[in-house]
Amino acid sequence: xxxxxxxVIPMYNEEEVLPLLVERLRPxxxxxxxxxxxxxxxxxxxxxxxxxxxRYHREWPHLRVIRLRANAGHQAAISxxxxxxxxxxxxxxxxxxxDPPEVIPLMLKAAKDDGVDVVYGVxxxxxxxxxxxxxxxxxxxxxxxxxxxxxxxxxAGDFRLMSRATVDxxxxxxxxxxxxxxxxxxxxxxxDTVEYKRDERAAGSSKYPLMKMIKLSLDSLTGFSTAPLRMxxxxxxxxxxxxxxxxxxxxxxxxxxxxxxxxxxxxxxxxGVGAVQLVCVGILGEYIGRMYAHMxxxxxxxxxxxSLTTVGREHNxxxxxxxxxxxxxxxxxxxxxxxxxxxxxxxxxxxxxxAASVPATTSGPAVTEPAQRHT
Numbered sequence: 075x076x077x078x079x080x081x082v083i084p085m086y087n088e089e090e091v092l093p094l095l096v097e098r099l100r101p102x103x104x105x106x107x108x109x110x111x112x113x114x115x116x117x118x119x120x121x122x123x124x125x126x127x128x129r130y131h132r133e134w135p136h137l138r139v140i141r142l143r144a145n146a147g148h149q150a151a152i153s154x155x156x157x158x159x160x161x162x163x164x165x166x167x168x169x170x171x172x173d174p175p176e177v178i179p180l181m182l183k184a185a186k187d188d189g190v191d192v193v194y195g196v197x198x199x200x201x202x203x204x205x206x207x208x209x210x211x212x213x214x215x216x217x218x219x220x221x222x223x224x225x226x227x228x229x230a231g232d233f234r235l236m237s238r239a240t241v242d243x244x245x246x247x248x249x250x251x252x253x254x255x256x257x258x259x260x261x262x263x264x265x266d267t268v269e270y271k272r273d274e275r276a277a278g279s280s281k282y283p284l285m286k287m288i289k290l291s292l293d294s295l296t297g298f299s300t301a302p303l304r305m306x307x308x309x310x311x312x313x314x315x316x317x318x319x320x321x322x323x324x325x326x327x328x329x330x331x332x333x334x335x336x337x338x339x340x341x342x343x344x345x346g347v348g349a350v351q352l353v354c355v356g357i358l359g360e361y362i363g364r365m366y367a368h369m370x371x372x373x374x375x376x377x378x379x380x381s382l383t384t385v386g387r388e389h390n391x392x393x394x395x396x397x398x399x400x401x402x403x404x405x406x407x408x409x410x411x412x413x414x415x416x417x418x419x420x421x422x423x424x425x426x427x428x429a430a431s432v433p434a435t436t437s438g439p440a441v442t443e444p445a446q447r448h449t
Contacts, residue, residue: 077136079103079110079182080161081175084151085127086117088169090277092126099175100134106179112137115155118145149252152232156241165235166254170275173233177270181235184266191240191263195233199271227267231255239263303359310356317349 081103085092103110114137116124127139140158142151152166163185165178173195181193232255236244240263247257259265321342328338 075109077109077111077161078163079106079108079178080113080159080164081110081178082113082115082152082155082159082164082166083169084115084117084148084155084166085119085123085169086145086148086151087119087121087123089119089122089126091170091275092123092130094277095169095171095175096130096134098171102175102178103136106182108182110136111159111161113155113159114139115151115158116141117147117151118142148232149254152254153244153252157245159241162238163235164238164241166232168232170277172273172275173231174270174273177233177268178235180268184268185235185237188266189264190266191237192258192261192265193235194227194230194265194267196227196267196269197229197231197272198269227259230267234258237263303362307356307359310352310354310359313352314349314356317345317352321345321349 081099083095088095099112103112112134114127116127116139118141124139124141127137127141131137131139138158140154142154146154155166156164163182165181167173167175167178177195181195184190184193236258240258240261243261243263244252244254244257249257324333324338324341324345327333
């Protein structure tokens, strides 16, 4: 049976917070009155996380345990969970309980009521984060938005709900160093937000030190923007313009007799060659940017509905809902007709052989009524 909801939780050395997570998460999911699964991805932990997960797996039949052979990183662990999740809706949640699992029912309700594919958990209170983290996060998201045209919310992390259509779209991307907090908004699927207060880590220590945050920033910048290559292109063109101006200056200086023997020819050759090289570097940068965008393999569109492949008016939970009746116009308020039934022709009676004797059961001649035609 395919569950309606999957909760993907990446974990790395979370033996201290894991009992608290199970204690808070299980009653919430049991109270949803819907089928669910919890996909716990052990990202190569070196403590007792794996042993605790196996213990809870025996006690909690809805818990699935996926263990990676080596530590692959937070985003890679989430990708592994998304590839394994089976639910119609998938929630990604960190194990540190800074993002409260009590928000999951609100996310699921918003997705169903509003018919959206993504529901982002947005932090309306980040007082538990340091001043440096809040300021650097806002500056980084603003920079990514300017350089990549990706409208990612600065207060939304990896706590989100995605429809099956969104998860399938993410899984189809061939990228290796995924940064899901930018990939999902880049799909531009219909979305909504649910606000919550970010809590302190329930137990244990943070698994995102400064160096990992810098690496995540570099992966985001190079994965969602060709601006660095475009800057090299502009620098090459600017250098070519300056080299051309210097070349003109050498000829003017020679005409006025302000140069020594050999200086004009040397500067002219160096400036001319430098201008050609810088222009070539700029052109190569443009082509490399196009090749990089092609290798990412991100689709340019996603089909939400096709009447040819949809039977009647039935849709799966992740399809874009169709309006029940037109809001205005001559058909406003008119019921939507059901699909016309296909007429089934009446069976034609088999002819009676001439040699066969048919016993008379009624008096008078036998009357044969023609088969009625169904329209």
